[in-house]
Amino acid sequence: MAAVPSGTGRDAATPEDPRAARLRAALTDQLIAEGAVATPRMAAAFRAVPRHRFAPGLPLEVAYANQxxxxxxxxxxxxxxxxxxxxxxxxxxxxxxxxxxxxxxxxxxxxxxxxxxxxxxxxxxxxxxxxxxxxxxxxxxxxxxxxxxxxxxxxxxxxxxxxxxxxxxxxxxxxxxxxxxxxxxxxxxxxxxxxxxxxxxxxxxxxxxxxxxxxxxxxxxxxxxxxxxxxxxxRHADQELFLNGGDLSLDADDLHTLPTAARIEDLLRAPRVARWSDVRVWRWEPWDTLPLWLATAFPGYCQLTIEVPGAPAVPGAPGGPGSEPLEPALRSGTPAVATESAFAYLTAYPVPDGRIELGAHAFGPAAEALADELIARISSWDRDHRNGPGPVITASPADDPAPQADLLVVKKHVQIAVDWVGERR
Ligand SMILES: C[S@@+](CC[C@H](N)C(=O)[O-])C[C@H]1O[C@@H](n2cnc3c(N)ncnc32)[C@H](O)[C@@H]1O
Known part of the structure; x- marks a missing residue:
């Protein structure tokens, strides 16, 4: 491959709009500041390739936005x-x-x-x-x-x-x-x-x-x-469970691990139990290992999205007139757990220093126990895995003998073992 003239991609013959070069440099600097670009070679690649020529017809500002x-x-x-x-x-x-x-x-x-x-x-x-x-x-x-x-x-x-x-x-x-x-x-x-x-x-x-x-x-x-x-x-069809005619959705790898929508709607009609973890995180902090840590522990792990903001989640349930609303930690894809006897999700409230404290809201006959389990799991993540590299994920052919693992997910071609052992600080 030919050497690359910096700032012009490989097409040195066409003069470049100086705004494109400036916007490309600014984007690269932003990616470096955010930590997405971590090596000089990556920075050089981002400074070289004219992204606007892969977004023809769009304004330069859009082509060089981080979107x-x-x-x-x-x-x-x-x-x-x-x-x-x-x-x-x-x-x-x-x-x-x-x-x-x-x-x-x-x-x-x-x-x-x-x-x-x-x-x-x-x-x-x-x-x-x-x-x-x-x-x-x-x-x-x-x-x-x-x-x-x-x-x-x-x-x-x-x-x-x-x-x-x-x-x-x-x-x-x-x-x-x-x-x-x-x-x-x-x-x-x-x-x-x-x-x-x-x-x-x-x-x-x-x-x-x-x-x-x-x-x-x-x-x-x-x-x-x-x-x-x-x-x-x-292609693999989405596994989504819709509640209350689509106001709420639950996303899971396999719906067989969840109770029926009618059962979860029933659980949501019970009073809300709240528990707090004392674990505080910055909103921008990467806590992407927490959902996988929860998914490893709870067979009924799923992700909750409020599809229609402000709509009562379930008629006569929390979120309905005069009752406590559903307050998931994220606008969409909040970690949640559904069992036959309780439904719980991760919640959060802002503390004065700008962080949020993580907690659990739970509903149903076993709400207290499930909320306590969620809190214990959030605490162990904070103690053992927060800021850690996350689990080791191993994929082996699906017809191999099943390995021992903290979590084993069997697909058509591979079985995927998720192991947190050895990652503890
Ligand atoms: C996010 S886009 C690719 C982005 C691209 N790499 C870039 O320069 O940013 C995903 C692409 O995957 C393609 N795709 C989906 N299923 C595929 C398959 N089974 N084999 C090959 N391509 C597939 C889609 O047509 C789509 O163009």
Whole structure:
């Protein structure tokens, strides 16, 4: 791959609007300040690739904002393709640790991320990007050509089978939410290769960097993220339970772990029990290991979203006229637990120093016990795992003997073991 003239991408022939260069430098500085860009090589890649040429028609300020650019939606308006936000691209590419000369596969094509990968793999690297949608692949091809990255290979295919013709890959970077890990991805990695993938686990999505160890994958890091969902053979329908005609929703990996909607509505009609943990966090603090810590402990783990703000959650229940409202800690995706005898969720209240204190609200005959269990679990997270690296996540073929693990999640192709042991301070 050719050397990259700084600030112009690979297209040194077309003079650049100086505002684009200024906005690109400002975006890179912002990503460095936020910690998303952590290495000089990543900063150089972000300073080099002209993001606006992958967002044609958009104002420069929008192209260089730290936000997603939507490319395509389905007939319900749900995004199916996008150029991801720069911070998550930086985080995932840092997780990938791409070295010069690397052979790379990107799954899901927007063009821009593949160009960043080409910068990181230069000189001597090789980038292939694949998308299931021919329109998206054509768009990525055109943008890459326009910005001077004609040597990035763009293919149209369902990535369930990987791209065997250009394997093995030193790194595979998946930029679409995956519920499972098809054997082709592990099989097409070089023996010491790394897969970075937004993996759905118990209703949570984490960008997991997995190193290949034989036919297993062992995690090095996991970061919070959100992505459009996988299409094709790896598509997995959302498991959502709607309450009160859709005012509330519960999101879980598998609805079999939850009581029925009618039972949860019943539980919510009981008075609210509140417990506080003494655990205080900053709103901006990354507490992304807490949901997985809770999901590991509670088989009825799910995530609560108030779909219609202000609507009574359940007629005659808390949130109805004259009763206490539901006050989940987050606007959407608040950690919650549902059993046959109690429903509880994480709540929070602001303390004067600007932090929030975490607590539990619970409903139903076993509300007190479940609220106490949640509080105990929040306290053990605070003591043992807060600011820690999170669990080790291991994926092995689904037909291997089941490993011992703190949490075992069985998918179609792999079984995923989540282990917190050894992470205690
Ligand atoms: C978030 S976008 C990709 C973002 C892109 N990497 C960028 O530069 O920011 C996700 C893409 O994954 C694609 N996709 C979904 N399922 C796929 C599959 N099974 N195989 C290949 N691509 C898929 C979608 O068509 C969509 O374009």
């Amino acid at each position: 997603v650019v939507f490319v395509k939606r389905d007939r319900h308006g749900v995004p199916t393709s996008s150029v991801s936000a720069p911070d998550i691209q930086a985080i995932m590419l840092e997780q990938a640790d791409i070295r010069p000369g690397a052979r790379l596969l990107e799954i899901g094509s927007g063009g821009y991320n593949a160009a960043l990968m080409a910068e990181l793999a230069a000189p001597g690297g090789e980038v292939t990007t694949v998308d299931i949608d021919p329109d998206v692949a054509d768009r990525a091809r055109a943008c890459l050509d326009d910005a001077g990255y004609a040597d990035v290979r763009v293919l149209t295919a369902d990535a369930e089978g990987g791209v065997p013709e250009h394997a093995p890959y030193d790194r595979i970077v998946v930029t679409v939410e995956a519920w499972d890990l098809p054997p082709a991805w592990t099989g097409q990695l070089a023996p010491d290769g790394r897969l970075v993938v937004p993996l759905r686990l118990r209703g949570l999505t984490r960008s997991v960097a997995f190193d290949r160890v034989g036919d297993r994958l062992v995690s090095r890091s996991a970061r919070m993220c959100g992505f459009v969902k996988m299409q094709g053979a790896g």
